[in-house]
Amino acid sequence: MQRRKFLKGVGGVVFALPFLEGMWAETGMAAENDPGRFAIFMRQANGVVQPRFWPSATGTLTAQTMGTDKAVSALQDYMAKLIILKGISHPFANEGCDHAYGGAQALTAAKPQKGNPVNRTRAMGESIDNMIARILTPGIEPLTLLAGNKGGYLDDVLSYRGSTDLRGAEQSPYAVYQRMFGMSTSTAGNPIAMRKSVNDFVRDQMKALMASPRLSKSDVERLELHQSSIRDVENSISSSLPDAKVAEMQKMSNSNAYGNSLFEVVKLHADLIGIAIASGQVRAATLQVGSGNDSTSYEIDGQRLPGYHRISHRVDSDGSDGPAIAGAEDMHAKIDVLHSKMFKYLLDVLNGYKFDGKPLLDFGASVWLNDLADGPSHSHNNIPHVIAGSCNGALKTGVYLDTKVQNNKFLNSIGTAVGLKNGEGPLDNFGDSSLAKGLIDAIMT
Secondary structure (H helix, E strand, C coil): CCCCCEEECHHHCEEECCCCHHHHHHHCCCCCCCCCCCEEEEEECCCECHHHCCCCCCEECCHHHHCCCCHHHHHHHHHHHEEEEEEEECCCCCCCCHHHHHHHHHCCCCCEECCCCHHHCEECCCCHHHHHHHHHCCCCCCEEEEECCCCCCCCCCCCEEECCEECCCECCHHHHHHHHCCCCCCHHHCHHHHCCCHHHHCHHHHHHHHCCCCCCHHHHHHHHHHHHHHHHHHHHHHHHCCHHHHHHHHCCCCCCHHHHCHHHHHHHHHHHHHHHHHCCCCCEEEEEECCCCCCCCCEECCEECCCHHHHHHCECCCCCCCCECCCHHHHHHHHHHHHHHHHHHHHHHHHHCEECCEEHHHHCEEEEEECCCECCCCCCCCEEEEEECCCCCCECCCEEEECCCEHHHHHHHHHHHHCCEECCEECCCCCCCCCCCCCCHHHEC
C-alpha cells in the first residue's frame, strides 16, 4: 500500500504530505512511525586520489583513523553511521571508454553492450535504484537527478529501467520542485515567480488537518518540519542564486550556470531528495554529479580549476597525451574533499528529519560511490563506496573494510538491506547471471 497522501490547494497546487501515523486509522492499518527503508546513490566521476582518500586503518572508524587530511575526514561527524568499503571492483573489463563502462556497471553490475561510438555503451540490465522503486513503490519511478552540465559526449550513466534502457536525469531543481508539488509553469500558479510558498496555496486545508484529533504530537511536528523544509528549498531556489541562474534553471538550460554553481545545485537536489524520501514520494534516488566524464571547472578556495576530467588525466587533454597540469594531483584531492562535503550536506538534510526522534538517515542507506577507482589509470578495481545509515538496523555501521568483491555483492547487500528478496531469501542474484551470488556478509546484521 502506498504511503502517499496529498492536499490539493488553489490553482491546482498539490502538496505531498509526509507519512502521518494518524491518517492510517481509517484503513485499519497499524500505526507505525516509520518512513520505510530507502536507498540514495550520489555518484562522483573520474576516480579519486587513492592515498589521500581512505581512513588510515581498517576496522572501527575513529577520529584518529578518519584523520584530518583524508577526503573522508569531512564525514567525521557521521563516522558511527558510516560503512567505508575498499576493494570493490566492476566485473567487466573496459572495451572502449572507461567512463562509459564504469557508469554502465556502477548500479547494475550488468555486462555492458559496447557502443558504436563507444560513448553509446549501455548496461544490459536494470539498476538497483530501479529495482527498489519497481518493488517498493510500483508505478513510481526513482528520483533521477544530475547536477552539472550535459556536454553531449557522455551524459546520463546511472539509472536503467532495464537492458540498454537508460533513464535520463533531471538537471533542474526548479523543474523537479514543480513536478513534486504539481504546479503549473504559468506565473499564476507558480509560487516562485509570485514569491509565495506552496504552503500558502494549501493554508486552509493545512489548518484543518493540523487541528485533527487523529494526529499525534509527532505528526504535527513532522508537518511543521515538512512545511519549513519546503520553504527552505523555495528560498534557496529564489534567493540564494542570482535571478539569472534561476531563470536558467527554469528553462532547464544546459548552460555553464549548472557547472559554475554546481555545489549550490547539488544542495538544492539534496533538499529535494530529503523532502521526497521523508514524505514517502519515493524510496530510491540517484544524484549524478557531473556528466559521464565530468569536465566541470570546480571553484575551490576562490580558484577556478581546469576541467576535472583533464585534472584526472593530469594533462591538459581529454586523453593521455598533452602538456602536464602543474599540481593536478593536489587539485584532484581537493575535488575529492569537495564531493565528500557534498555527501555530508545530503546526510545533514536526512539527519534533520525525525521520526519519534530517530533521524531519517538511519532508516535508509545513502551511498557515495565513484564509477572509477583513480584518475590517471581510470581503473575499475578498488572503487570507493561509502554508505551512511543502517537501513533501520540491517547494516553494521562504524567500520572501514577492505572487501575485495565485485560490485554485484555490494548491490545485493543494499537491496537486501532495503527489503528486496530472491524468492524467500535475501537478494543475492542482482546483476549479470554469470556472477557469483552473495552479499558482503561482513556488513549485514
